[in-house]
Amino acid sequence: MAGKTEQVKGQAKESVGGLIGNKDLESEGNSERRAGEAKEKVGHAKDKIEEVVEKAEHKAEGVIDKAK
Numbered sequence: 001m002a003g004k005t006e007q008v009k010g011q012a013k014e015s016v017g018g019l020i021g022n023k024d025l026e027s028e029g030n031s032e033r034r035a036g037e038a039k040e041k042v043g044h045a046k047d048k049i050e051e052v053v054e055k056a057e058h059k060a061e062g063v064i065d066k067a068k
Contacts, residue, residue, distance in 0.1 A: 002043040006036030 013029025016022075
């Protein structure tokens with residue numbers, strides 16, 4: 001969900017800015033939308049890293065158990 005709100009808000013500003021011819025509002029919306037997309041990607045990367053760390057911990061525990 002990280003970043004989704006900013007993406008939607010940015011899209012709305014971008015659309016309204018385009019409709020009324022306000023380039024500043026359109027640009028602001030574009031920036032917000034892109035920032036939201038970046039936050040979402042960072043969130044996905046963080047989830048993947050946590051998943052890899054958990055798998056590594058489980059494997060390490062298995063190796064330690066076998067060594068005992």
